[in-house]
Amino acid sequence: QAQLHESGGGLVQAGGSLSLSCAASQLTFEHYAMGWFRQAPGKEREFVATINWSGGSTYYLNSVKGRFTISRDGAERTVYLQMNSLKPEDTAVYYCAGRQVLPTDRGRLYYTKDDEYPYWGQGTQVTVSS
Secondary structure, eight states, X not given: OOSOEEEOOEEEETTOOEEEEEEOTTOOOSSEEEEEEEEOTTSOOEEEXXXXXXXXXXXXXXXXXXXXXXXXETTTTEEEEEEOSOOGXXXXXXXXXXXXXXXXXXXXXXXXXXXGOOXXXXXXXXXXXX
8 A cells, every 4th residue: 555665764873873765666756745754652743854846945854954864866766864863862663755746836845744745655663772
């Protein structure tokens, strides 16, 4: 049922780094936005980062700015999340999400709500130990 597939999660010590990948080859849209969300046990799913259809605009959760970087490879239809200086508070299941961007949507730079993304991956666990 999942249209996207995340990978790269694991266990890392505080201060370490992880790189997440999301394969979106099953999505055939010419233009699309991608995002990363995360959900910790007992917490609501929260927005982490997004990159727009052209790859020229990004937006981040305040607590990850300067530490996380979202990028995309249009040719491979893959989105990445490079996570540096990880903290125990970053521990969560990380989800990749995508949505088609139509010509009438080009005025919007980014999407930050989970209900704005109809396509999702199965999630990958990131655990940061102290």
